[in-house]
Amino acid sequence: MMKIHDFWRGPYPARVRIALAELGLQDKVQFVEVDLRTGTHKTQDFLEKNYSGTLPVLELADGTFIAECTAITEYLDHLEGKPRLTGLSARERGVIHMMNKRAEIEALDPISVYFHHATPGLGPHVELYQNPEWGERMRDKALRGAAYFNDVLSERPYVAGEAFSMADIALVAAFVFADIVQVTIPSDLSHLHAWHDRMSARASVQGWQDMGRSAEGSMVTE
Ligand code: GTS
Numbered sequence: 001m002m003k004i005h006d007f008w009r010g011p012y013p014a015r016v017r018i019a020l021a022e023l024g025l026q027d028k029v030q031f032v033e034v035d036l037r038t039g040t041h042k043t044q045d046f047l048e049k050n051y052s053g054t055l056p057v058l059e060l061a062d063g064t065f066i067a068e069c070t071a072i073t074e075y076l077d078h079l080e081g082k083p084r085l086t087g088l089s090a091r092e093r094g095v096i097h098m099m100n101k102r103a104e105i106e107a108l109d110p111i112s113v114y115f116h117h118a119t120p121g122l123g124p125h126v127e128l129y130q131n132p133e134w135g136e137r138m139r140d141k142a143l144r145g146a147a148y149f150n151d152v153l154s155e156r157p158y159v160a161g162e163a164f165s166m167a168d169i170a171l172v173a174a175f176v177f178a179d180i181v182q183v184t185i186p187s188d189l190s191h192l193h194a195w196h197d198r199m200s201a202r203a204s205v206q207g208w209q210d211m212g213r214s215a216e217g218s219m220v221t222e
Contacts, residue, residue, distance in 0.1 A: 006056035011177040021204035103170035106145030110138035150189035
């Protein structure tokens with residue numbers, strides 16, 4: 001059975017959990033809880049699984065470790081030979097990857113940097129270097145990104161075009177993180193909010209935290 005090392009409350013882990021639900025693969029994985037608040041993800045033992053010291057990490061039955069949400073989503077999407085989140089044609093794949101990366105670098109990642117640098121983050125034993133001014137700048141970057149995605153979504157129903165894709169999932173995760181760190185997405189970004197309401201109605205988005213909770217009983221802790 002595949003294992004996913006993650007922290008169920010986390011916005012990046014949410015991306016893989018939503019992808020699993022979209023693909024109906026929830027029963028094919030076992031979750032291994034890694035507590036970010038205690039810094040388990042920075043120990044030598046964990047760094048051997050993922051050099052970057054981040055979650056989530058997919059562990060295959062043959063012992064291969066795949067880190068990075070995009071890479072994990074690609075793997076899961078191709079598992080049964082019927083990709084639904086990463087595109088089929090060359091054009092779809094190109095546009096989806098571009099918009100997925102853009103959702104990361106313009107929205108999700110800067111909110112994460114804000115959390116780690118301009119708030120207490122995961123606590124002093126994990127946040128060994130903090131630069132609050134950089135964190136604040138990244139918060140502003142994320143808000144500019146939100147305005148950009150509002151424009152994008154004024155012209156198309158989904159982040160990468162006419163169909164739901166992993167790029168939508170990455171932007172949903174930005175909302176999850178914004179909520180945790182109390183970064184308010186301006187209410188006048190109406191297209192973005194309308195898109196988010198539509199995304200929030202999807203079973204995969206409604207259920208990703210429940211997936212964590214219901215698995216908690218059987219979850220292995222690292
Ligand atoms: N580029 C990575 C990916 O896409 O997987 C980023 C992963 C990431 O930053 N994960 C967070 C993490 O491990 C998890 S969470 O914040 O969403 O819960 N953060 C811990 C740290 O110390 O950076």
